[in-house]
Amino acid sequence: MQQDHPFVRDAFPDLVAELITLLETEGERELALHATDLRLVAMCDCGDDSCQSIRTAAHPKGQPYGEGHRCVPLLPEEGTLVLDVVNGRIxxxxxxxxxxxxxxLGARSRR
Structure with a gap:
């Protein structure tokens, strides 16, 4: 159940604060408002040492998101941040x- 997953804001508060600022800068106010309620469903398990990506909703591995999907690239000072959004949900x-x-909330993310 989604509520069993911790909030991303509790695990990575600096990341969520940065996301909110960047989303507001990009004019994505609705997404910025919802960023505080994201759940940490899983860390990416792709095995790439440069990846610290976060699943915020269940998604079948290797399957496309389908209709209503869009990518929201952000402009952080360091690295790359891109959101996959489906029907207004990150x-x-x-x-x-x-x-x-x-x-x-516990262990360091891979890297």
């Missing part, structure tokens, strides 16, 4: 080429 936060993020 499903995935692509986090690449950034310093290792510290998960405040």
């Amino acid at each position: 499903m995935y936060i692509e986090v690449l080429d950034r310093r290792a993020m510290h998960n405040r």
Whole structure:
């Protein structure tokens, strides 16, 4: 159940604060408002050392998102941040080429 997953804001508060600022800068106010309620469903398991991406909703591996999907590239000072959004809901936060993020709820993310 989605509520069993911790909030991304509790695990990675600096990332969520940055997402909100970047989304507001890009005129994505609705997404910025919802960024505080994202759940950490899973860290990406692609095995790429530069990846610290976060699944915020369940998604069948290897399957496309389908209709209603759009990518929202952001302009962070470090690395790459791209959101996969489906029907106004952030499903995935692509986090690449950034310093290792510290998960405040437990173990460090891979990297």
